[in-house]
Amino acid sequence: MPSMVTEPYLEFDSMTELPDSHAWAPIDHDPVGRDNMEEAVPVIDLEDPNVFSRMADACRSWGAFQVTNHGVPPDVLDGIERAGMDLFSLPLERKLRAARSPDGVTGYGVARIAPFFPKRMWSEGFTVIGSPADHSRQIWPHDYSFFCDIIDDYKKEMERLTSKLMGLILGSLGATKDDTNWESPSDCDAIQLNYYPICPDPDRAMGLAPHTDSTLFTILYQSNISGLQVLEESSATWIEVPPLCGALVIIVGDLLHILSNGAYASGLHRAVVNRTRHRLSVVYLHGPPSGVRVRPLPGLVDADRPPLYRPVTWSEYLGAKAKYFDKALSCVRICAPPMKGLMA
Template sequence: MATPWDQAYKHIIPLDFNSVNSVPDSFVWSQSDVIQPDNGLFIPIIDLMDSNAPKLIVEACETWGVFQLKNHGVRTKIMEDIESEARKLFDLPIDQKLKAVRSPDGLSGYGIVPIQSLFSTFMWHEGLTLFGSAIDHAKALWPHDYQQFSDTIDEYQSQMKALAEKVTGILFRALSIPVEDLNWFDDPTNRSGCNLALQLNSYPPCPEPTRTLGLAPHTDTSIVTILQAKTSGLQVFKDGVGWIPVEPEPEAIIVNLGDFTHLLSNGRFISVLHRVVVKPIQRYSMGYFYRPPKDFVVSPLLSKDLGPGEVPRYRSIIAKEYHELKANCKHYEKAFSLIEN
C-alpha cells in the first residue's frame, strides 16, 4: 500500500536505472522526438581571449543562441573536481541519494529534473539542483565526509558566476543596457540578489537509447546558461535546419541563451531550443543558470538603443511572473506569445 510519503514524492524520485533492462513505457518518446540528426553543422567555437570575441559572441547569439567558449578563465582543476564530485554523488546507492531528496514544494535537492513537471513522458535523467550552498545536502549524503563536496560546489559556483557576468556584460553592452543601472549586476557583495542555480546532471547508460530522451526539448528561463560536459548528447534546434548535435570541444564550456535575454533584446538574440539524447554509456553534465532577481522587471525598454522605428515586441514582465507563467504546463511552449504587445 502506498504511503502518504510515497504519494508526495512519486513525481520527484527518479527511476532506479540499475534495476531495469529495458525502457519502461512511461519513458518512451515518439520516434520523431528521438530521431538522430546528421547534418554536419557545428555551433560556433569562440576564444574569449580573441580581441574579436565580443563581436563573435554577439553574432553567435543573433544566429544560434549558443556557442562554445575557449580560454574562458575557469580553472581546469575546478572543472575536473566538479565532475569527480558529480560522479561520487551519482554513484551512491539510490537509498543514500534519497537522503538529499528535495521536498515536494522545494527547489533544491536530489530528484527528477525540475522541468519534468511540464511533460507527461518521463526522461532518462537524475539530478541534484542547488540554489546557493550545498552544505546541507552534502551533510545528508556524507555525514562524516561532506566538506570536499561542499567546498568544490562553492568554488565552482563562484567561477561560473564570474564567467556568466563577463558574457552578460558583453550582451548588455551590445544592447546598450547600462549595467550601472542594475544594482545586482557584477556586485561581489550581492550574494542573494540573482536567482542563481547549479544543476548536476546524470544520464545513466540506457539499454534502448532510441526510445527515450535525457531531456525533452525546452528553452531555459535564464539570461545565460553555462554547461560543462565531456560527452556529446546535447542537441540544439536551428530554424530551417533541425536538430544539431553539440560535440564538446576539449576544455571549452558551452554557453546558451535563455528566455530573459531574448526578451531584453526584443527578440534580437535567440533563446535556443535544446534537448539531450541518451547513450549506452554514462554521461554527466553541470549546468549553471544565471538569472536576474525575482523582482527584476524584464523589458526591451531597458535597451537605450532600439532601432529606428522599432517598438517593443513584448510587454514588461517581472521575472517571477514569467517563471510562473512558463511553469504552467499549458503555457510553457507559448510563454513568449502570451506577453507579446
C-alpha cells in the first residue's frame, strides 16, 4: 500500500495561499449539468410508479441519481448539517483530540483514499461507526450528548431509508430481498462527515479525488453549495450534481456492481472546492453485514451470463480496496487470478 502523506494537518481558515502539498494540476470547474438537463444526473421521485425502470436506467448509465420523497424529515437533515458545521468550525487542536489512529477507521482525519494520490486534498472528515461517544467526548468533554443524539437520529433515518432503497434497487434488477442472504440494516454501516473549506486557489485544489465507493450504495446529503461531480463515462465528462432542496444523492458502490453482475455501474465521483463558500456533505456508507459474502444475484446468472465476480465479504473487499484502490474490482473478477492476500 502507498505510504501516507505525513505533513501536519492544516488550519485551513488561516491559509491565504495554496501550499505545494495541496496543489494539483488545473481542475475543470465548468462541468455540465446545471443548465443542460439532457446531461443531468437523474432525479427520481421514490413514489413514482415507474421508479423501478427509472432507477435501473440511472444505475446502468450513471451509477448515481438523486431521490425525492424519501421520507427523511427536514429537521433531521438540518440537524446533521448544523452538527457538522459546529464540529468543523472548532479550532484544529480541538478536533485533533478525536484524531483517527493510524490503524483506525473512526474519528477525525483526512480522506482515507489520500495515500493513493501524490497531493493532499482540501478537506477534512469525521467518521462514525456505531456510537460516536468516545470521540465526541474528547472534543466536547462537558456536553457531548447533543452530537451523539443527532448522529443517532440520523442513523435511524438512514437505516430506514437503506431498507427501502435496497428493496427498490433489487426490484429494478427483477429481484427481491429474498434473493439476498442478509437483512438490513447492516452492522458495518458508517456515517462520514466531510468538510470542504474556502480555498484561496480552487482551480488547483481538489476537495476529494476521483474514486468509487466500496459499498452497496452510498446516501449523500450535501449542503446548498455545489461541489459534487460524477463522471459520465461515454463522454468522459464530469457532471455536476447540483444541491436540490431536501433531495439526497444515491451513488452505486462496487458491491452493488458485483451484486448486479456488472449491470450497474460504480459511480466514479469527486468533490471540488471554491473560493468564497465552504461546503459540507454527510455520507452514509451502506453495505452488507459482516461475514456475508456478496455475489451476483442468482436471477442474473445463467448459461449466457456467467458470474463475473467471486463471492466477497465487505471486509475482504475493503482490504482489497485499501491495497489496490481502483484495481480492487479487477482482483475479484472470476476471469482474473486472485491477488495475493485476498480470500477467494
